[in-house]
Amino acid sequence: MPQSYDRVFNFSAGPCTLPVEVLEEAREDLLNYKGTGLSVMEMSHRSKPYEKIIGEAEADLRTVLGVPEGYKVLFLQGGASLQFTMIPMGFLPAAASADYIITGAWGKKALEAAQMVGTVRKIFDAKDSNYNHAPKLTSLDVDPNAAYIHYTSNETIQGVDFFEDPSTAGNWVCDASSDILSRPMDVSKYAMMYAGAQKNMGPAGVVVAIVRDSFFDTLVEKTHPMLDYRVHAENGSMYNTPACWSIYMCGLVYKYLLRNGGLAASAERNQKKAGTIYSAIDGSGGFYKGHAVPENRSWMNITFTLPNEDLTTEFIAGAKAKGMIELKGHRSVGGCRASIYNAFPQEGCDALAQFMGEFAAARG
Amino acid sequence: MPQSYDRVFNFSAGPCTLPVEVLEEAREDLLNYKGTGLSVMEMSHRSKPYEKIIGEAEADLRTVLGVPEGYKVLFLQGGASLQFTMIPMGFLPAAASADYIITGAWGKKALEAAQMVGTVRKIFDAKDSNYNHAPKLTSLDVDPNAAYIHYTSNETIQGVDFFEDPSTAGNWVCDASSDILSRPMDVSKYAMMYAGAQKNMGPAGVVVAIVRDSFFDTLVEKTHPMLDYRVHAENGSMYNTPACWSIYMCGLVYKYLLRNGGLAASAERNQKKAGTIYSAIDGSGGFYKGHAVPENRSWMNITFTLPNEDLTTEFIAGAKAKGMIELKGHRSVGGCRASIYNAFPQEGCDALAQFMGEFAAARG
Numbered sequence: 134m135p136q137s138y139d140r141v142f143n144f145s146a147g148p149c150t151l152p153v154e155v156l157e158e159a160r161e162d163l164l165n166y167k168g169t170g171l172s173v174m175e176m177s178h179r180s181k182p183y184e185k186i187i188g189e190a191e192a193d194l195r196t197v198l199g200v201p202e203g204y205k206v207l208f209l210q211g212g213a214s215l216q217f218t219m220i221p222m223g224f225l226p227a228a229a230s231a232d233y234i235i236t237g238a239w240g241k242k243a244l245e246a247a248q249m250v251g252t253v254r255k256i257f258d259a260k261d262s263n264y265n266h267a268p269k270l271t272s273l274d275v276d277p278n279a280a281y282i283h284y285t286s287n288e289t290i291q292g293v294d295f296f297e298d299p300s301t302a303g304n305w306v307c308d309a310s311s312d313i314l315s316r317p318m319d320v321s322k323y324a325m326m327y328a329g330a331q332k333n334m335g336p337a338g339v340v341v342a343i344v345r346d347s348f349f350d351t352l353v354e355k356t357h358p359m360l361d362y363r364v365h366a367e368n369g370s371m372y373n374t375p376a377c378w379s380i381y382m383c384g385l386v387y388k389y390l391l392r393n394g395g396l397a398a399s400a401e402r403n404q405k406k407a408g409t410i411y412s413a414i415d416g417s418g419g420f421y422k423g424h425a426v427p428e429n430r431s432w433m434n435i436t437f438t439l440p441n442e443d444l445t446t447e448f449i450a451g452a453k454a455k456g457m458i459e460l461k462g463h464r465s466v467g468g469c470r471a472s473i474y475n476a477f478p479q480e481g482c483d484a485l486a487q488f489m490g491e492f493a494a495a496r497g
Numbered sequence: 498m499p500q501s502y503d504r505v506f507n508f509s510a511g512p513c514t515l516p517v518e519v520l521e522e523a524r525e526d527l528l529n530y531k532g533t534g535l536s537v538m539e540m541s542h543r544s545k546p547y548e549k550i551i552g553e554a555e556a557d558l559r560t561v562l563g564v565p566e567g568y569k570v571l572f573l574q575g576g577a578s579l580q581f582t583m584i585p586m587g588f589l590p591a592a593a594s595a596d597y598i599i600t601g602a603w604g605k606k607a608l609e610a611a612q613m614v615g616t617v618r619k620i621f622d623a624k625d626s627n628y629n630h631a632p633k634l635t636s637l638d639v640d641p642n643a644a645y646i647h648y649t650s651n652e653t654i655q656g657v658d659f660f661e662d663p664s665t666a667g668n669w670v671c672d673a674s675s676d677i678l679s680r681p682m683d684v685s686k687y688a689m690m691y692a693g694a695q696k697n698m699g700p701a702g703v704v705v706a707i708v709r710d711s712f713f714d715t716l717v718e719k720t721h722p723m724l725d726y727r728v729h730a731e732n733g734s735m736y737n738t739p740a741c742w743s744i745y746m747c748g749l750v751y752k753y754l755l756r757n758g759g760l761a762a763s764a765e766r767n768q769k770k771a772g773t774i775y776s777a778i779d780g781s782g783g784f785y786k787g788h789a790v791p792e793n794r795s796w797m798n799i800t801f802t803l804p805n806e807d808l809t810t811e812f813i814a815g816a817k818a819k820g821m822i823e824l825k826g827h828r829s830v831g832g833c834r835a836s837i838y839n840a841f842p843q844e845g846c847d848a849l850a851q852f853m854g855e856f857a858a859a860r861g
Contacts, residue, residue, distance in 0.1 A: 141534030145541040148741055153528070156536055160527040164520050170505030170820065172520055174700035174746065177509040177823055210574040210702065214737035218721040240659040249721055331738055336538035336703040338574065338740035357613055359575055373578035374695055376702035377512055378742060380536065382612055456534065484535055 137484075138400055143482035145459035146289050146434060146472040147311065148331040155385045155476075173381045178374050186377075187370065190384030194309050197390050200343055201321045207342040207362065208370040209378050213239070213310045213329040216340060217246035219360050220283070220306060220325070225251040229280040233255045235274065236295075237264045237288025238465060239308060247283070254279070263466070264291040266426040270299050273481055274302030279303060280351070281324060287295065287312035290330070290463040292436035292470065293429045298322040304348055310408060311433050314390060315475055316400035324348035332433070333475045337377040337385035390475070399475055400432075406473050406482045407432040413486035420493040424466050498544045506845035509823035510653050510798060510836040512695040516790065518839075519749045542738050550741075554748030561754050562678060564707055565685045571726065572734040572744050573705040575689065577603070577674045577693040580704060581610035583668060583724050584647070584689070587716050589615040593644040596620045598637065600659070601628045601652025602829060603672060611647070618643070627830070628655040630790040634663050643667060643687060644715070651676035653696070654827040656800035657793045662686040662785065668712055675797050677705075679755060679839055680764035688712035696797070697839045699747035702740040754839070763839055764796075770797040770837050770846040777850040784857040788830050802832030809833065812856055821849055 143150045166173050176183045191206050200206060209215070221242075225231050230252040233244040236259050241463045247253045253277060255309040257268050261336060267288075275282055281304040289311040296316075299305040304324035325344045325431040331337035344362060358364045364372050390399060411430060411482045414421040414437050424436035445468055447462050462470040473482060499634050507514045520578040528538050533546045533627040555570050564570060573579070584607075589595050594616040597608040599625050611617045615638055618640060621632050639646055645668040653675040659681075663669040668688035677692040684690060689708045695701035708726060722728045728736050754763060775794060778785040778788045788800035803809045813824050837846060 136526045139532070139534055140529060143535050145539070145544070148539055148541060148738065150539055151536065156528050156538070160524050163524040163527065164502045164517070170503055171507050172820070174520070175507055175509070175512055175515055177512060178701065180509070180823065184591060185601070210576070210740075211579070212574070212737045215575070215723045218723055249719075324805055329738065329743075336742045337542065337738045338743060355613075358610060359579045359582055373576045374512065374693065374701045376574075376740060376743070378700045379702060379740070425615065448634060458534070459544065 142457045142474065142477075142484060143459055143473045144457060144477070144481075144485075146175055146416055146470060147329070147474070148337050149472060149474050151335070152386065152389050152476045155382070155389050158385055159382060174378050176377065177369060178377050183377060186381050186384055190387060193384060193387035193391060196342075197387050198318070198403055199320060202208060203346045204320065205344045205346065205349065205366045207365050208375055208383075209340050209342055209365060210338065210376055212337070212340050213308055213327060214242070216308070216327050216342065217243040219362070220249065220281070221247040221250035221253070222356050223362050224304075224306075224348070225253075225280050225352050227251060229278070230254055230278045232282040234268070234282070234284035235259065236285060236293050236309050237265045237291040238463070239288060239290070239310070240285040242284070243283055243308060248270070250301070256282075259293075264288065264293060264316070265424055266487070267295045267429045268295050270295065270297055271301060275301065275303055277302070281306045282307070287431050289434050289472070290470075291466060292431040292434040294431040294433070295424045295429070304351070311327065311474075312431070314341055314396060314399060315403050315433055317396045320387075330379055330383050335386050336379050338379035339383060339412065341383075343405045349404055381429060386476075402479065403432040403473070403475065406479055407435060409479070409482040409486045410435045410471055410489075413489040417493045419487065420495065420497040421489060424468070433472060433474055435471040435473065436462060436466050436468065438462075447496070451487065451492060452488055453482070455488060457481070457488065498545070504832045506821045506841075506848060507838065508835045508845075508849075509821055509840070510834060511693070511838070512701050513836060513838050515699070515746070516750065516753050516840045522749055526758075532843065538742050540741065542741050545740035547741060549750055550745050551739070554751060556742055557748060557751035557755060558705065561751050561759055562682070562707075563660060563684060565711045568584060568684065569708045569710065569713065569730045571703050571708070571729050572739055572747075573706055573729060574702065574740055575781040576701070576704050577672055577691060578606070580672070580691050581607040582614065582850065583726070584645075585611040585617070586720050586724055587643045587714070587726050588670075589617075589670075590717050591615060591644065593642070594618055594640060596640050596643045598632070598646070598648035600649060600657050601654060601655040602827070603654070604647075604649040605676070607647055607649070607672060623657075629788055629793075631657050631659045631793045634659065634661055635665060639665065641665055641666070645712075647671045647672070650682075651797055652793050653798050653836070654834075655788060655830060656795040657800040658795040658797070659793070667829055668715070676795070676839075678760060678763060679767050679797055681760045694747050694748065698842060699742050699750050702743035703747060705747075711778045765844065765852050766795040767837070768811065770841065770843050771773045771799060773843070773846040773850045774799045774835055774853075776835070777853040780861065781853065781857045784861040785853060788832070792824060797836060797838055799835040800826060800830050800832065800839065802826075808860055811860070815856060816849065816852055819852060821845070823853065
């Protein structure tokens with residue numbers, strides 16, 4: 134049990150590790166938030182204290198991520214999965230078409246949801262390589278008339294990251310659920326960026342949508358109120374009762390990131406953490422094999438296999454016995470996955486790398 | 498400051514007061530849930546500890562509410578507001594029509610959302626009385642071929658409650674967001690009952706949908722995955738990452754209710770609490786006027802007016818100075834609203850009634 138509070142090293146792909154000091158702050162204020170006499174969970178979303186909480190969360194997210202003027206920031210429900218439907222419902226008129234780039238499981242889900250709404254083109258699919266790489270965005274045959282071009286900056290299941298902002302024309306829409314805030318991104322290059330909270334931002338239950346004003350102007354005339362970005366924007370994410378507690382927790386995480394050097398420092402920490410584990414893979418003489426090609430190796434989700442299933446099972450059980458949990462890979466990739474989002478500590482990566490070395494030496 | 502922890506009496510219409518012992522339990526386990534080494538907010542929703550949490554929440558809700566066999570219980574996102582769209586999308590085929598009963602603001606919103614999906618009939622609307630009463634359900638001219646009949650058991654803004662389960666044929670669909678678990682209800686009479694959590698169940702961010710299997714069989718063939726009850730049911734509310742923390746908190750509340758005598762005891766406490774405040778209204782010689790007609794007076798939301806706006810403002814400020822917050826009524830009704838859901842204590846009602854008496858004596 135490597136941390137205080139007898140906490141484990143939690144390699145879950147999400148929901149996942151949150152900063153201990155953020156959890157401590159939430160605990161401190163749980164029954165009486167800063168002298169208001171009530172819990173954040175009990176506050177009217179229209180009360181002054183809660184308006185301050187959501188207002189600061191938005192402002193801090195804008196600061197830490199560098200959201201330029203001319204973008205709306207919305208806190209919605211239903212996760213990235215509901216965005217998969219809301220995006221084409223809103224931004225894909227009947228006469229138009231949208232381009233989708235598939236580098237893994239989540240991009241595929243986004244594509245399938247969009248196919249139920251309108252006309253889409255799949256302009257890249259890494260299926261033949263079992264999703265082990267991402268293309269250069271500039272290399273793709275993008276429809277110049279596409280309503281938008283959709284991609285998944287980091288594929289959580291495959292551990293494949295583009296590490297690239299768009300640099301060409303077009304309305305680029307990015308599902309950044311699993312790498313937002315892990316490194317600097319140039320939001321100005323995107324028509325829309327969205328991300329479920331439960332990796333790098335906070336607990337599950339809220340999804341952030343960052344939408345350029347000019348992209349808003351392309352919205353179809355009207356859709357169902359809860360599925361209409363305009364309705365949510367006009368009501369400041371308060372058309373209905375938002376996921377108040379999850380937004381509050383995200384706000385605490387944004388402040389934590391700002392206190393700790395912002396995204397440049399995040400990127401440095403994350404690259405080092407990932408490097409620790411990739412080095413253990415590469416230094417194992419082939420005992421561990423990385424799934425992603427080196428240039429797309431995710432800093433967030435490290436996917437690797439062992440020589441066979443028995444060894445994989447033994448490895449996961451052995452790690453668990455040492456307080457390292459949730460290392461089982463998704464069945465589509467097999468093997469192991471170590472998810473090490475922003476709040477996951479370097480010490481956990483060191484511990485895993487050491488165990489990997491010992492295990493390979495004993496069984497290799 | 499009337500309670501321990503310097504807590505106020507919080508009359509918010511939702512999110513609202515939660516049981517202190519539930520908040521204490523959440524605080525106790527915040528950084529390490531029952532020896533798992535992590536917070537519930539950090540748990541993979543597919544982990545064994547979380548499966549136990551959501552499984553027990555469902556089982557306890559079934560027990561406390563008396564959900565019969567042959568019903569699905571789903572924990573979804575987007576609140577009752579997204580249900581307003583999902584229900585007609587799923588249960589209102591193009592060739593059919595649904596009946597809506599409007600006794601206040603939320604029923605009206607449900608109707609408007611349904612009108613964007615298909616054909617609906619409004620079979621009752623209490624608009625002419627500014628929504629101060631509910632009809633007897635048996636008195637209505639229900640379409641025998643209606644896909645379903647929708648009503649709002651308690652209107653939060655108007656403080657109007659039916660206090661009646663349906664007793665006639667038809668697929669009755671009830672938005673019970675603000676009175677579920679406040680008193681026994683006969684779930685077997687409903688094709689579907691749904692409720693946002695943030696009144697009587699837990700924090701915002703989750704909505705419970707209880708759907709009869711035979712009503713499921715009437716679903717339209719296919720719709721968008723996140724808007725498809727079948728998809729959520731087939732995946733045990735885990736098609737996407739659910740609102741894990743909010744569901745956990747609801748689970749703690751269900752256990753609290755079971756420990757405290759179930760819904761019969763809830764009803765007794767709630768009727769007494771409401772009676773305390775209605776007595777203060779009725780005993781004021783006309784200084785306070787109740788909005789709802791006596792037979793539909795909500796036990797959850799007590800709406801009343803004072804002689805004029807100046808006195809209303811003074812009353813709300815005076816109450817706040819005594820630690821009683823969120824008493825301002827909605828602009829559509831005016832005056833005051835005291836929301837006293839399950840977890841709101843009798844002492845808060847006593848304190849309000851006493852202040853009402855003193856204020857009327859001084860200003861009446």
